[in-house]
Amino acid sequence: MNHLKTFMLLAALTALFAGVGYMIGKGPGMLIAVALAGGMNLFTYWNADKIVLRMYKAQPVDESHPNAVVRTYVADVREMATRAGMPVPTIAIIPNDQPNAFATGRNPENAAVCATTGLLDMLTREEIRGVMAHELAHVKNRDTLVMTVTATVAGAISALANFAMFFGGDRDRPGGMIGTIALMILAPMAAALVQMAISRAREYEADRVGAEIARDPHALAAALEKIDAWSRRILNPTAERNPASGQLFIINPLAGRGADNLFSTHPATGNRIRALMDLAVKMGVSARAAPAAATAPARSAVPVTDAPAHQRQSAGAPLGPWG
DSSP states (O other), rough: HHHHHHHHHHHHHHHHHHHHHHHHHHHHHHHHHHHHHHHHOOOHHHHHHHHHHTTOEEEETTTOOSOHHHHHHHHOOOOHHHHSSOOOOOOEOOOSSSOOEEEESSGGGGGGEEHHHHHHSSSHHHHHHHHHHHHHHHHHHHHHHHHHHHHHHHHHHHHHHHHHHHHTTTTSSHHHHHHHHHHHHHHHHHHHHHHSSSHHHHHHHHHHHHHHHHHHHHHHHHHHHHHHHTTTTSHHHHHSSSSGGGGGBOOSSSOOGGGGGGGSSOOOOOHHOOOOOOHHHHHOOOOOOOOOOGSSSOOOOOOOOGOOGSOOSSSSSSSSSTO
């Protein structure tokens, strides 16, 4: 099903390029647009994950990292991937204060999971395990291909709208007025494409499988509440500049300003937490203390050395992979 969705996304991109190319340049314009779309399709399939990782400046890490928190993070991801019977993905960190995480890659053999430095700073080890188990679940369920291609395709459609607007400046050209109209239509269409292609049921399923991999639904529920609270207060500049990539993350990284709301593809966090609580009952897992992050005071970032005690991990090393 995910491969079918990917094919439909790439076909839609080709059709859009061909249509706008014809409106702008008639037959020759359409041929050029189809050729460009075909090349972009091939490039996107093989390189979309690399584009996303480069966009967010993801840095691969391993057990040799000087920071104890990062070494623990790497070891936990490796252990959970092995226990889940899947290839160990590339493990990376993203230099960003907002706590969040995502997975990318065209298949489990070519996948990467990424956590932000803010996530490693603000969550406990158990909560980080829950979040990364969720991302491993996306890899195991083969969600990452359609997620990554969708982010790239939506961005390409927005770029196409800007391209059409360039021709819209000259009303005497064949596509002048059409180019202007295309700008107004194609950008919302990019958002709608994300909405249609990315099922919210995917997140619930990744929560369920991730909770089973980590064997702790309560840890993931606590992590979701903390991430949701802090992501509203700490901006993710890269996601704000590329809102179509927001659907990759475990919690919507966008601040909800203006058109960003169009790209919200995540279920309500409260609903996800309730589903995890129900799963914990079925699994017979004991309840945890309620997370405290939701009532924490707003700030632009949590300094590594000044993080509240309840946000520090049990390891004695300084928090944050830069420390």
